[in-house]
Amino acid sequence: MELNLSQADSFSTGKRVCGAVREGVAAVIGPRAPASTGIVQSICETMEVPNLQIYPEVQQHPGCCVISLYPAQESVAQAIADVVRNFLHWSAFTVLYESDEGLLRLQEVLKAHGLEDRKIIVRQFVPGKDQRKLLKEINASNETRILLDCATDRVLDVLQQARDVKLISVYHSYFITSLDTHTLDLSEFEPGQTNFTLLQIVNPEDMNVELTVNYWTDKYYYYHRRSLGVTAETVRTETALMHDAVFLFARALHRCYFDVNQSFSVESLECDDRHKWIYGLPLANYMKISEMDGMTGKIRFDDSGRRTRFKLYVVQYFTGEFRKVGWWETGHGVNRTQSETEKEAEIQKSLQSKKLIVASRIGEPFLTEVEPRGELQGNERYAGYSVDLMGKIAEIVGFQLEFRLVESNKHADLVNNLIARTADLAICDLTITHEREKLIDFTMPFMNLGISILYGKPVKEDASLFAFLDPFSVDVWIYVATAYLGVSILLFVLARTSPGEWDNPHPCRSDPEELENTFNLMNCLWFSIGSLMGQGSDILPKAVSTRMVAGMWWFFTLIMIASYTANLAAFLTLNRLEGEISSAEDLAKQHKVKYGTMAGGSTAGFFKNSNDSTYKRMWTTMSQSVPSVFVNSNEDGVQRVQKANGKYAFFMESTSIEYQVERKCDLQQVGGTLDSKGYGIGLPVNSPYRTKVNGALLKLQENGVLQELKEKWWKAPANESCSAKDASELDEDSNKLGLANVGGVFVVLIAGTLTAFLFAVLELLWNCRKIAVQEKISPCEALTSEMKFALNCSNENKPVRRRKEEEEEEEEEEDAMPAGVTAGSFARIGFEKFRDKE
Template sequence: MKIVLQNVLWLLFFVAYQYFCLASESVTIGILFNEGSHQSEIALNSTLHKKNTFDQKAFFKSNVLQISNFDSFEASKTLCGMLEADYGIAAVIGLESPTRAILESICNHFEVPYIMTSWRPPTRKQTDTVFNFFPEAELFAQALAEIVKSLQWGSFVIIYETEEGLIRMQEILKLQDYKRNSKQNNILVKQLGPGNDHRSLLKEIKNATENNIILDCKTEHILPILQQAKDQNLLSLHNNYLLTSLDAHTLDYGELDTTANITTIRLFDYNTDDFKNTIRRWELSPFDYYSKRISLEPNQIKTETVLFYDALLHLTDSINDLMYTEKSITPNPINCFEQTKSKNGYIFAAYMKERKPSLSLSGPLKFDDNGNRIHFNIHVVDILDNQVIADWYASNSSLVLRRSSNDTEFAAVANLQKILVNVSSRIGEPYLKYRESEEGKILYGNDRYEGYSMDLIQEVANIIGFRFEFHLAEDKEYGKWDEKKKKWTGLVGDLLERKAQLAVCDLTITHQRREVVDFSMPFMTLGISILYKKEEKKDINMFAFLDPFSVSVWIYTATLYLIISVVLYFISRMTPGDWENPHPCDENPEELENIWDIKNCLWLTLGSIMTQGCDILPKGISSRMAVSMWWFFSLIMTSSYTANLAAFLTKDRMEPTIDGAEALSKQTKIKYGVVDGGSTMAFFRDSNFSTYQRMWTNMLATRPSVFEKNNNDGVKRVQAPKGQYAFLMESTQIEYEIETKCDLKQVGSSLDTKSYGIAMPMNSPYRSAINKAILKLQESGKLNDLKNKWWKEKRKDPSCENFDVEEKSDSAELALANVGGVFFVLGVGIAIAVMLAIFEFLWNVRSVSVEEHLTYWEALKVELKFACNVWITKKRTKPVISESSSSSSHKSDKTDDKSMIHSFLQSAGSFMNLNN
């Protein structure tokens, strides 16, 4: 019953509506629709219903025709048929169509206002009666360029479908001066080929290691292209897309299941109350009551529909305004084959250009003299969180960012938390190594590895809140440009090929790598230094003083010493000059004596070769001749020994030593090298410093090659037993190696300053979050704790801190070990002398006991008592065995005391020159 009553009420309302409307002037509007314009039809019916219901000056009718999208002749016939109608056409609204150029030309020729709602190439042709509610082409291109600049992409690829799309990109192309075959070109331009399969093109872009893509194509082609991009691993976390289609917001991106950053643009904000209320009115249009209704979601409204509604509203409002001013705009029929033109079309078009619209869904409206829209706003939208991140205003050509840096970082972190982050690394202690598993237990995932890199990423992940998994780079390299393959290898290659979101190890931040990937702030600072082997400990030779002469020379010399002594003994006995008067006062002695017994001969020859001389000398001519020859021999031998002794004791110091790069570069005996393809190699190759250039030239010329595959090979080469080789590597790695390898040392200071950082794809949105995490770890001291953990605490081998390695002094001083044999000889000689003295003393005691008829112990007691009395300097020929009484003994003691006092005073007087 209610439905019947509602139908009756609607019928009565419609009759009343027709009655009152017929009293107004009827105005017909021409509408040229194409396929798929259902939303625009709803907007048309709703708008005309509202205008005819509430505005009393004009009654609006519509002449709706379908137009061909491919046949220009057929399209022109359709338009001419519309203009020839008896009631005429006040204005024509045409939607997007490839035949728009011919339609625009016809309407402009007959001065019929023609309203467009689609993009039109820039033109300088005067079009007085043509309007375009789509943004003016050059301003639209400028807006796209400003948006791309705001995204801060260092490089990107433009993928366009038609030539019109390339025209829309003209301002973006001006962001860089293109140079043919230049590696500095950061803009690649690619056109979609025919058909629906574009995987080959996307694979080419992937090989170009480009993450930022501008896609200009039809709305219905966006999702298929993105799906193919996903198949090529071009739709991951670090990929960024800008979709230039103004209807990209109508698509459902959920089926892609991606964390890529997809940015779109649109001319209106469908979240406002005015927009939602307008869409709700379209749904309640009575002209669609008996037809099947569809629900219109604000986010599904196309830009064409919104612009059509704004054009229709602006057109009808302009007609009503003219009606109120009693100006007639009654249209007249026009024959395309005659010269008849619209009577009021030019005036009406001029008024529409000047009139400021009261309401529009697509933002501010303003037209130039050619009917181009020069006032509009473009909203930049992030698809994943459906948030407007920026607005571009054509009125002052400015871009205003809505989302702060914190919001951008928050969104990036949220995306990072949705995925399992792949971390690329390489095996190399202490940064990453294989974990030792328990017996019979198989390890998986991150449990397979341990090290500084693993702990560092774990700490960063705990702060940011993401999950990660380590993967090893296939070629186990840090990352260098392979000229043959024309691609980056190693960890950098994994990032560029989208195999990983992060890369961490002892990866140095270099300008070559920085051109293709991003780095976090440094988590470790270091420099290039020299690793060299410590001088080996040599066996201590206490008899090093014997080295100047060979064993045979020593034997010959000792033998010759004995022979010369014996020969001198016989010569002295034969020559008359060595027989002397024992009593000089007796002029005619009965006997002559010769002092050159074998003992004195041995003493003379020994004193000569020791360069100490002797208190007695020969007097005979022949004996002096023999001694002179012996002296000459001693001079040569002693001088030769002294010279050779200095050379032998310091010969180790004649070996080449290095204390830095300068000393290393000036010698040729010690070879030196670096890791092939590493950052250290690049440092020497690109350095302009003369010392480093000389070192690089020498490394290239040295054969066999001094370049090693990795640090481990370089360390092993330094440790080689016979090889004199120095290895240039990062100071932190040297610290790690010398911590337990006690035969190695670091030479000199660092040659430069460099840093290790966490690598990630270029323009990664989560870079700021990782930087904050590293800064937090640095301030808390966690980075230093991690270094101590893996450089010292986790080492299996004992530390070298307490390892006593004797370093060679740089001075010319001799150590005790070098001359220890001299001390040994001295000690042995003194010991023998003491033993001989004791033997002589005991033999003398025996002689005394025999001569004096005493027991051996009595004689020993007397001699020991005398020897221990150091104050007595004179000795009786015969020792006093006993005294008659104690008084005698006491007297003797007094005599001895007086003698001792007298001796002391005499010595003191002699010292003070008092005896004179």
């Protein structure tokens, strides 16, 4: 006989067991109550009656007749730990347990948690059935992974209460330790809404299980004319273990006695006389060494009668049905049977026709409102890079989306929406940072960037009228002028002191009465200026000293002219810009230009948390600046740079700077990037959509779509592009010289010619005065006569004006000459007589 003991107290259970033994039993199965296990085992051990246990044991009582078909608690605990760590890959989660016995099943999970892992929250049920307050506290902690350990009949009640406090959603995952959770009806929870993971010892795919269930349901229907309501998928662990216990005992009984035709009888035993049943110990020993395939798999025991080397199956309920996704076996750990393709297919199935909420903020070029506002509906109200990118991802993954703006238009609200799970995705210029990754999940970066400096573009210098003087500094021009005067005066002095520079004014006279020197002060100045201009002079030095000075001066002018010519082209064609800032180090070294970031953004966090001494110093300067150098948004920072006239620089993401510089021609990016980071799409923690969205982003990147979208929204139209304008202006400047570049040369030419004309007028007036004195006429008459001659361009020879006394003397000499002799022939005759006399 077999005795099945249900829930009862220890005293009544002992009385029932003794009464049953007195009537005669072959084995005792049970008890169900953990508190009664000790007394039942004690009685069975004393009388050597086999005790088959099919319920979880709280504490093992070693004995020769105890055989436990229920998996050992430490083995189940190890299975739970392996599934959590190696199958689900949970590093942080909340443990919610009902009784102290549950901690025994969770001990391996708690011990396996490392010091570097994120904290595990452990909470016990509060007294009573209502656990909503406790569940609200768990929900407030933003934890989405829950390890639930409670009785099977309380699982549904706890899950329903969790749904009431919004602890059931697509972002929450539950691991339920009860081996009978698969028998519960979870259809009231929306399919695909929450992922439930559980363990079960009965394999519904096993043919023996299906045949056994069909056999017993048919028998039940035959005798009772109604369905048993049990299928291979809903067989409880207790039922399967009861079946295996009965068949194990029956198999042992047949093998030990009936198959060998030995006598077998059940005796009446008394609990008081300590009499033992002679057949009990051999039956128990045989069952310990037996192996059998039952409804709970392969049944094997160790020497102490505890079940060993068993399998537990990992089952998940995600898309409206239970699916076996893996298994755990003693000594082999956990193994996954569900492929990644099958897992992605389930996620894909849950995404079909599902509308995801996408949180975003207004900010060019990621998202802008389409004009006219208020007339459009849905996603048609918005345009930008974010809309196009999410549209491409939705096409690949297969879901619908709805854009919603955050109220304050700040990045912090985007993160808060994901934490509160009021949004499924968040996209904008949201930088992936360590602090944000503690609160939300990110996809792979869809755009790489770094922090750079936005600064006002230096204003071009107005072209100088005397730009041709720029190749030399003022000091050099002064030194050149001083050298010119010094060399001219030195040449004049040396020429007067050197005998070699004094020449005979009349070469025909061998013994002149006086000598002349051509290097007077005016000629020395003319010689020096001619050499400096590279034109030379009609007079040259003859003495050694003067030639040496001239040679050194020519060498000096050679170098100066070559240097001037080499630099002149660059100074005339290059538009120099006034700019003092070229890097972050330049900003840190000065105090004239203020600099700042957006308050509370990732850029401010970079300076605040940096270990670099320069960036630390810059953060201190920014924090202590009065008025504040921080702004509320990137748009405010751009406007402040434009209005500051070069007195403010703004640290900003390089991609945003590229967009602004492309459209605002008075701005420029200064220096390179200070760091390297990326923009990512934000998701709530443990979002099931992360893998699919990552795959879509990778596909778009490989196909070049991401680059195309960036060029579409970052590049301005050709007629508005500052880069195109700068390129055209650069081409024009490099090919042509304007009047402003060489205007000074014309000014010098005009000034020189006017000065020459002035000197010509002065010379004319002075000459007319001399003529008037000599000819004793008025200056006006002399001026009139000179002007008439000058304006008569046909005259190539000008007669020599003489005084009247000279003209009368010449007339008298002509009258005294012989007839037919001209003045020239008379002079020639006089010269010949002078020569003959000599």
